[in-house]
Amino acid sequence: MEPLLRMSGISKSFPGVHALTNVDFDLMKGELHALVGENGAGKSTLMKILSGLYKVDEGDIYLSGEKIVNTGLGEMIHHGIGVIYQELNLIPYLSVAENIFLGREPKTSIGTIDWAKMHAMTREVLSPFKLDIKPQQKVKALGAAYQQIIEIAKALSLNAEILVMDEPTAALTGHEVDRLFEIIKKLKDDGVSIIYISHRLEEVHLLADRITILRDGERVITKQRGEMNNDEMIKYMVGRVLEEQYPRYDSNPGDVVLEVKGLSKHGICEDVSFSARSGEILGFVGLVGAGRTEIMQTIYGYRKKDAGEIILNGKPIEIKSCQDAVLKGIGLIPEERKQQGLVLGMSVFDNAALSVLDLYSTLGVLHRGKITDEVNTMIDSMNIKTPSVRQLVVNLSGGNQQKVVLAKWFIRHCDVYIFDEPTRGIDVGAKVEIYRLMQNLAKRGAAVIMISSELPEAMNISDRVAVVFKGRIVKQFKKGELNEEQVMEYSLGLHEKRRA
């Protein structure tokens, strides 16, 4: 049978880099074909070629056996290919309907927007998804899962036969993921073909009919579902056997470094108390929106607290700004690396040096040589893949970008490091490296706090775990004391209902 989509011998180079070399990829009707590989393996480039954003250097694309010549952006939408990018492309202050019909709004006879018709069309487009959202609602007010679904609905309303989904579950919580999977299955039943890019191997096993693995711009292997287990997939992805997903580490907790007592902030957190010891990793789990990030931001001085006490190395301290926190020895590695962790248009060097310029300067004049030494040493030791330290970080892959953010904080010695989702959207190989780096910080004597939405990660890497539900810590436990199901109950607030 002729595949619906066939990409044959695709090659693409950027100045200095071969992004793709002679890649073959195909997709049958109603099939879900997963595309797996480390960051920088070429998945996104391949999909950007499919969406018409990039032109191929070599190779051909066939749709239902017919060769496509002109692959402009509009052209591919016209051919029924819809791409849902990892960073959602919705306009926050416009309504659901306006977002779905952007650029093709139904018009009245005098040329104004026909709102009634547009809202009716939106309801129709959304009806298969069975959502409780109105066409008039502003997209900004909706959660990440709904936004994802609106993107899907938008693509389908453009008569997409092929949907490309790039890490669709990265920003979703457990329930939302289940919801999305239901929708994906339904789409497949309706004959929609899906290319699914993900780092989460469990998802791939669950959903994919076929799996293709890319590495360093080349196709390594394509297999049917069930023909590969996790270990094999990881081996193909990284090109070597990964010793263990969660590196072992014998922690040796010392004195309490950071103690938080009764931290409260209206609408965000209530009576949060915990302590973090030198040499240990303290995990913070909970649902997205439970307030973990906000609690840490409040400690870090990014938000003003209403009440509570922060004690660092036995001394009560007052943190009024992020600057205060850093000067006192607390570092926060934020969740949104592009929006909050990096200056994308600056070089690897400038980004990594950002947190220590004050340490290596006299009257504001920088000690260039010293900074260069520090940064180069750090970048070498962290195995950041970049042609040079002068490379702009915007050109690096996600995992390497994250390492640059970490480098920035590792150069500056802090007593407390707070990591907010440090491995989100990062491939398996890079994750292990990041775990090791965090463990090294702990060994160095720092207290490490890690917010994580991946339960296996939080429970394997942390020495202790705190569960946050609606802005409060509802449970703290030592590694191994609870299982995943029990932690989930606390995260969902079910323990309260049970008690009541």
Next chain:
Amino acid sequence: MITMEKKIDWKQLLKNNGILLVFFLIIVGLSIMSPYFLTVTNILNIIRQTSIYGIIAVGMTFVILTGGIDLSVGSILALSGAVAAGLMKNNDVAPLIAALVAIMVGGGIGLVNGLLITFGKIAPFVVTLGMVTIARGLTLIYTGGYPISGFADGYRQLGGGYVLGIPIPVIIFLATVALAWFILNHTRLGRYTYAIGGNEETVKLSGINVRFYKSMAYVIVGIMSSLSALILTARLNSAEAVAGQGYELDVIAAVVIGGTSLSGGRGSIIGTLIGALLIGTINNGMNLLGISPYFQQVVKGALIIGAVILDRLRDETN
């Protein structure tokens, strides 16, 4: 990822250095059309005329690098020029002291701008637009609307004097360029200026006092406006309440033509120097060729838009 051998990409080179090429062509064209153009006297004349707004453009580079804008530079110039002139003429204050006070006035207004932008969380465009009329109004109040003229020869040297055959304003201009280059590349202030323009949130979360460093950009452009005012007042031997009107246009144009991105984070002081000289050369050339001042405005506006288009092209290819 495999690194490929490097080839010289002429198209890229042209896009990255387009302004220099344009500059070169203009110089060639003008020297053919006017024999007087390429004389030492005229060249020094161009640079001296450029100095007045070029100095302000040096300060404006800091502001635009942070992603901001300052529309009030012309009014700051008028106010600080009037203050210096008034102190010298009416209060018999020594020129050096008067100059220092003027610079404090300029820096002070810049600080007010900066604080309103950072603490008041008001857009730079709005704050400095308001400051345009506030500072102009203060100038009118202080001078009563009359020019303050006639200063000691020593002070007037600042505008008309020479050292080793080079006009003093030119020396001051080039010194500010050199100083700004040093600050932007070798101090925290400079690196933070770039970083804030690139991503303010990241800088804040890195534990850096964004408000302070952002405000400093406005203080710098305020001080530079005062410095320019001192030179202009000395050169004209008069401080007028209407001085510096419309200067913000030439100043912003010089920075933008020099390749500094209006969205912040990217640009250079050398670019600003070239941008300022380019505008100065075009002004001078059009005057030499007897082109009407009305038409000159059209050319200048087109130049600004052209420079931004060039910038956009460069952005897309990189």
